[in-house]
Every structure is written in structure tokens, then in C-alpha cells.
Amino acid sequence: MFTKSAYDGKLSEQYNTLSKQLKALLEDEPNRIANLSNASALLGQFLDRINWVGFYLMENGELVLGPFQGLPACVRIAVGKGVCGTAVANRETMLVPDVHAFPGHIACDAASxxxxxxxxxxxxxxxxxxxxxxxxxxxxxxxxxxxxxKFVEVLVNYI
Structure with missing residues (x-):
């Protein structure tokens, strides 16, 4: 059911399929960690040319490492620091084409x-x-x- 060959068409159509699969995967499970774990696994299977995918969750005013796929990662990130902390502070998606040009980038994996x-x-x-x-x-x-x-819009209903 969740094979790479299931994603046909334009990239936007592939993402629509991915969001539908996410909903089907999480629909009957109330556990937040289980759902974030499956969401990161689904993205890890869907996306190519990536080396890390996962979640950081707010806890006591900072981001703390959650479920992920990839090498060990930074455990805590302050709001306003690095790309993740900046996304929280600005409440908007951060798309960074070159992390080495991003002021204050936190290099958890030098390969990124x-x-x-x-x-x-x-x-x-x-x-x-x-x-x-x-x-x-x-x-x-x-x-x-x-x-x-859109993927996150679906996910937020199950965490």
C-alpha cells in the first residue's frame, strides 16, 4: 500500500496521495508518538534525496527532538535559533536552499x-x-x- 510506485503524476498530485495515505495510516490511532513515528517513516519512504526527516516538539519553551528517520540529531533547539527555531519564532515555513548561508544554522549533520x-x-x-x-x-x-x-495540516488532527 505504501510503495514508491504508488506516487504517480505531478509532484502536487504525489503530495495529495501522500496526505491521503497519512490520514489512512493515522485515522484510528490516538497516540501522538506513534503517529509522529509513522509520519516520519512515511515521509522517509516518499521523499528522495534527503538525509533526515523528523519532528521537534515544543516542551518548556524549547524544541525537543521527537520521532525521526536518519542519523542521531541535536536534542534541544531554542526558539529563534537555527532554521527550526526561526520557523517557530516566525510561525512560518522556512525553505533554505543553502543551510551554510543561513545565519545561525545549527549543523547537526555536516552532510546537510x-x-x-x-x-x-x-x-x-x-x-x-x-x-x-x-x-x-x-x-x-x-x-x-x-x-x-498540506501534510502537516492533516497530521495536526492526529497529534
Whole structure:
């Protein structure tokens, strides 16, 4: 059911399929960690040319590492620091074509070259972020932004 070959058509259509699969995968499960774990696994299977995908969750005013796919990562990130903390502070998706040109970038994995971070907002409050890194510069497009924002819109209903 969740194979790469299931994603046909334009990138926007592939993201629509991905969001439908996410909903089907999470629909009957109330556990937040289980749902974030499956969401990161689904994205890890869907996205190519990435080296890390996962979540940071707000806890006591800072981001704390949550479920992810990839190498070990930074555990805590202050709001306003790095790409993830900036996404929280600005309450907007950060699409960074070259992380080395981003002031204050936190290098958890030296192989990362580009990054996209989508804030997860529930009931008007930022509760975390979806963070995806790539070993390629300019990996993420505006289509990725739109598709991942839709993915997070579905996800927020199950966490």
C-alpha cells in the first residue's frame, strides 16, 4: 500500500496521495508518538534525496527532538535559533536552499546542504516542527513547501 510506485503524476498530485495515505495510516490511532513515528517513516519512504526527516516538539519553551528517520540529531533547539527555531519564532515555513548561508544554522549533520522546516500549529499554538534535511543544495521547491504544509495540516488532527 505504501510503495514508491504508488506516487504517480505531478509532484502536487504525489503530495495529495501522500496526505491521503497519512490520514489512512493515522485515522484510528490516538497516540501522538506513534503517529509522529509513522509520519516520519512515511515521509522517509516518499521523499528522495534527503538525509533526515523528523519532528521537534515544543516542551518548556524549547524544541525537543521527537520521532525521526536518519542519523542521531541535536536534542534541544531554542526558539529563534537555527532554521527550526526561526520557523517557530516566525510561525512560518522556512525553505533554505543553502543551510551554510543561513545565519545561525545549527549543523547537526555536516552532510546537510538544504532544509525545509514546517511549523506545526494547533489551536493557534506552535506545538512543534517538521524538519527535513537534504545533502543537496536547492533540494526543496515551492511545490514541496505546499505539499508538506498540506501534510502537516492533516497530521495536526492526529497529534
Amino acid at each position: 546542504q538544504s532544509e525545509i522546516v514546517v511549523p506545526i500549529i494547533k489551536d493557534g499554538e506552535v506545538i512543534g516542527v517538521l524538519d527535513i534535511d537534504s545533502p543537496e543544495k536547492n533540494r526543496f521547491s515551492e511545490e514541496d513547501r505546499a505539499g508538506l504544509e
